[in-house]
Amino acid sequence: MKNYLENYRNKKIMITGGLGFLGSNLAHSLVKVPCEIILIDAMLPLYGGNYFNIEEIKEKLKIEIADIRDKDKMNELVKGQDYIFNIAGQVSHLDSMSDPFLDLDINARGNLVLLEACRKYNSKAKIIYAGTRGQYGKLEYVPVDEKHKMEPTDIYGVNKMAAEHYHLIYNRIYGIRSASLRINNTYGPRHQMKHGKYGILNWFIRIALENGTIKIFGDGNQLRDYNYVDDVVKAMLLTGSNEKSAGNVYNLGSGKQIKFIELVEEIIKTAGNGKIEKVPWPKERADIEIGDYAADFSKIKKELNWEPKVSLDEGLKKTIEFYKRNKEHYW
Amino acid sequence: MKNYLENYRNKKIMITGGLGFLGSNLAHSLVKVPCEIILIDAMLPLYGGNYFNIEEIKEKLKIEIADIRDKDKMNELVKGQDYIFNIAGQVSHLDSMSDPFLDLDINARGNLVLLEACRKYNSKAKIIYAGTRGQYGKLEYVPVDEKHKMEPTDIYGVNKMAAEHYHLIYNRIYGIRSASLRINNTYGPRHQMKHGKYGILNWFIRIALENGTIKIFGDGNQLRDYNYVDDVVKAMLLTGSNEKSAGNVYNLGSGKQIKFIELVEEIIKTAGNGKIEKVPWPKERADIEIGDYAADFSKIKKELNWEPKVSLDEGLKKTIEFYKRNKEHYW
Known part of the structure; x- marks a missing residue:
């Protein structure tokens, strides 16, 4: 586990979206080796930024409240960085x-x-971009590999895809080493819990913990693929530290597809609370629904030696435990 | 030839980039039937807009100098339009x-x-978007069909691709009928002739007419596929008037790939002037060069009954004739 962290020893590391879900969990891993971390976050209202996410490690890093859209700030902040984990984004x-x-x-x-x-x-700088499975849109085959065509079903997917291309073009033309992870649905501690517009699994955990009713659209039989956040963090760190990743894109996945309804049943069981209600698809959700999703992650397994380690069962237990303990900082 | 124009009789038609190359040639076809045409153009310096492009038909249409980025103007201008040919763009x-x-x-x-x-x-409104072959990037197979993956080699290609996706998403989700043509290299009358940043074939025609030296990068053996502008205009009109096109993308092509060097020789022969010099690829061109290009246009042939009619020989003659006659308006 420690080897891939060694690459970051004494390095300068910038994380955009650093106070959010992925960014703050990444910081929690990175502080295990001595290094100079700066978290950049715009702290936009309703987004994932939360100071409590880094409460325990705040002495070990710097925080800069800045928006990646701010040219002057970014021009200053990137100077001297060895690694840039580029995670900031609108994610709904x-x-x-x-x-x-x-x-x-x-x-x-x-x-x-x-x-x-x-x-x-x-x-x-080496840049690791947080891409998304949403870039693919509706799948022509499952599990999806990186060669699959990208036809996003919503504007979010189009713009995330465009930005991935920008990274690859800057890698190829200007030699700015960049890699993209097409990140799966991810759950775990330090996710925002105030609304369900993104990170639906985490949102369901909140409802279950409050003994509420989780609404499932349609029959809930669509397949989903979930990663626990620690596995995603490890993928980002491996991608950053391996020179082979430059110019490449990698899927993340769990290798264990699960029906959406079974996932919700698992949450309710683990939380020991909550109910399910099936309701018809609201139009605005049905419009952008992608159907079954499962990712083939054999490329990152082969090239960067990554595979997910945390089972859904174990991940849900850790997540629920975390939010029970820290409810007041997220509700 | 008249059938597909009949669909536009008495209709309201808006053309963005209307004073430019494709837009003005499109207007020249449309005025053959009575219809209400408005040309929108931002007339940005160095872009393709040129009042002379519509000099002969200016009594038959309206012109509005406006930028597609101007929300207030666009909100007003789209009202009541039956067809919107959306051609405006940065094209270098x-x-x-x-x-x-x-x-x-x-x-x-x-x-x-x-x-x-x-x-x-x-x-x-029915929207016909002017997409580009540049969305594909380097080809994995030739001729390229619409199923080919899109991996643009430059920022232009990425943003044109993103905009094509926006059109398709608005078609699917909001029922705004949109179609995209992935337009090939196009040449012909009414192209800007002041610089060679786009429309390289037209630029070479100018050099030949001035008995200058046309510089070919490398050996000039890369394959290219060129359409004469009248064929492209017809494709746009067929796409607009056929309901089957909504939500679809179509390649245009000539079916006659030609080596870049042979094309230049043909220009020199037809112009009766000009010389060739082979020079090494400049870095900034080599960076974004896509290699061989040839388009499979069987989809639009089958679905919309389009095929190119004007041979390179004939198209070059017409083009050279046009610029000889109207030099002072383009040089």
Whole structure:
């Protein structure tokens, strides 16, 4: 477990979206070796940023409240960084439809700001971009591999895909080493729990813990693929530390597809609380629903030696335990 | 020839980029039937807009100088339109690399402004989007069909691709009938002739007419596929008038691939002037070069009954004739 962290010893590391779910969990791993971490976060209301996420490790890192869309700030901040974990983003599928300009501004232009900053002021940085399974859209075959065509069903997916392409183009043309992870649905501690617009599994955990009713759209038979956040963090760290990853994209996955309804039953069982109700699909959800999803992660397994270690059972237990203990900081 | 034009009789038609190359040639076809045409153009310096392009038909249409990025203007202009030919754009591959933000702003955000305007004020319009072969990037197989993966080599290609996806998403989710043509290299009358940043074939025609030296990068053996502008205009009109096209993308092509060097020899022969010099690839061109390109256009042939009619020989003659006659308006 320690080897891949050794690459980060004494290095300068920047994490955009650093106070959010993935960013803060990544920081929790990185502080295990001495290194210089700066978390960049715009702390936009209703997004995932939460100071409590880094409460226990705040002495070991710096925080800068800044937006990746801010050219002047990014031009300064990228200077001297060895690694940039580029995670900041608008992450709601539904919000990308109701405000496509905001999604474009953050998820496309914001990433371009970061890349241009690197081109001008630090082309030596290695960038790890948080892409998404949402780039694929409806699948032509399952499990999906990286060669699958991308036809996103919503504006979020289009702009995330565009930004992934920007990273790959800057890698190829300017030699700014960049790699993208097409991240699966991810759950675990330090996710925002105030609404269900993204991170639906975490949202369901909240409902279950409050002994509420979890609404399932349709029959709930669509297949889903979930990763526990620690596994995703490890994938990001392996991608950052392995030179082979530059210019590449990698799927993450669990290898254990599960029906959506069974997942919810598992949450209720583990939480020891909550009920299920099946309701018809609301139009705005049905419009962007992608159907069955399962990822083939053999590429990252082979090239970077990553595979998920945390079972759904174990991950749910850890997650529920975390939120029971820290409820007041997330509810 | 007249049938597909009949669909536009007495209709309201808006053309973005209407004073440019494709837009103005399209207008020249449309005025053959009585219809209400409005050309929208931002007349950005160095872009393709040219009042002379519509000099002979200016009594038959309206012109509005407006930018597709202007929300208020677009919200007003789309009202009541039956057809929107959405052609406006930044079209230089090289400029998209030197100023990626401008390219993003026009080619991604601008198209989103237009689509949002339609969603709010005119969801009945049929939109025909001018996509590009540049969306594919380097080809995995030749000729390329519409199922080929899109991995653009430059920012221009990424943003044009993103905008195509926006159109398809607005078609699927909001029922705004949209179709995209992945337009090939196109040449012919009414193209800007002031620089060679886009429309290289037209630029070479100018050099030949001035008895200058046409510089070929490398050996010039890469395959290219060219369409004469009248064929492209016909494809746009067929796409607009056929309901089957909604939600679809179509390649255009000539069916006659030609080596770049042979094309230049043909220009010199037809112009009766000009010389060739082979020079090494400049880095910024080599970076975004896509290699051989040839398009499979069997989908549009089958579904919309389109095929190119104008041979390279004939097209070059017409083009050279046009510029000889109208030099002062383009040089």
